[in-house]
Amino acid sequence: MATENKNLSQHDLNDLPDCSGLRVGVVFSEWNDEITHALRDGAIEVLKSQNLSDHNIVVKSVPGSFELPLGAQFLCEHDTVDAVVCVGSVIRGETSHFEYVCQGVAHGIKDVSLKYNKPVIFGVLTDDNIEQSRARAGGKHGNKGIEAAVAALKMVALQMDLSQSNY
Numbered sequence: 001m002a003t004e005n006k007n008l009s010q011h012d013l014n015d016l017p018d019c020s021g022l023r024v025g026v027v028f029s030e031w032n033d034e035i036t037h038a039l040r041d042g043a044i045e046v047l048k049s050q051n052l053s054d055h056n057i058v059v060k061s062v063p064g065s066f067e068l069p070l071g072a073q074f075l076c077e078h079d080t081v082d083a084v085v086c087v088g089s090v091i092r093g094e095t096s097h098f099e100y101v102c103q104g105v106a107h108g109i110k111d112v113s114l115k116y117n118k119p120v121i122f123g124v125l126t127d128d129n130i131e132q133s134r135a136r137a138g139g140k141h142g143n144k145g146i147e148a149a150v151a152a153l154k155m156v157a158l159q160m161d162l163s164q165s166n167y
């Protein structure tokens with residue numbers, strides 16, 4: 001569903017189980033920090049709204065979006081997080097570097113998620129210009145950081161449900 005004219009950050013978390021015992025990492029990149037800080041803060045807002053303690057929201061930064069997968073892997077390797085939310089902002093420049101960064105971070109995040117068998121969420125904006133980014137980091141199209149944190153909690157709930165079911 002295209003984002004155009006839609007706020008995709010509207011969500012219903014009422015069907016989530018108690019999240020107060022969860023520990024979730026938020027890894028954000030420093031490139032385009034006007035955008036990434038808004039995404040980061042939106043993600044943290046969701047986690048706090050679901051009663052995660054400040055101690056259990058592990059916030060780390062990396063230089064750029066290309067480093068998000070390794071930052072997430074560091075957390076999975078050295079911490080007991082139940083999920084990791086990765087947020088970044090990649091904005092197209094003059095060269096094909098944009099394509100390589102976007103592909104690398106998308107595949108990298110997916111790979112870490114599967115390697116550690118836990119939700120590692122792709123909350124990375126891949127925009128043609130800063131206006132598109134602003135619209136998706138708290139503007140008319142919502143906040144992709146919120147969406148990413150919602151996805152993380154829903155995937156943890158799914159994993160916990162299936163691990164406890166006696167099928």
Ligand SMILES: Nc1c(NC[C@H](O)[C@H](O)[C@H](O)CO)[nH]c(=O)[nH]c1=O
Binds near residue numbers: 091
């Ligand atoms: N141009 C953007 C970058 N570029 C930097 C890379 O992400 C990476 O840090 C560098 O290639 C060293 O490995 N990163 C963003 O997050 N956003 C951009 O728009």
Ligand SMILES: CC(=O)[C@@H](O)COP(=O)(O)O
Binds near residue numbers: 090098099101
């Ligand atoms: C996504 C990027 O790395 C890009 O913003 C860098 O800009 P340029 O392609 O003009 O070097």
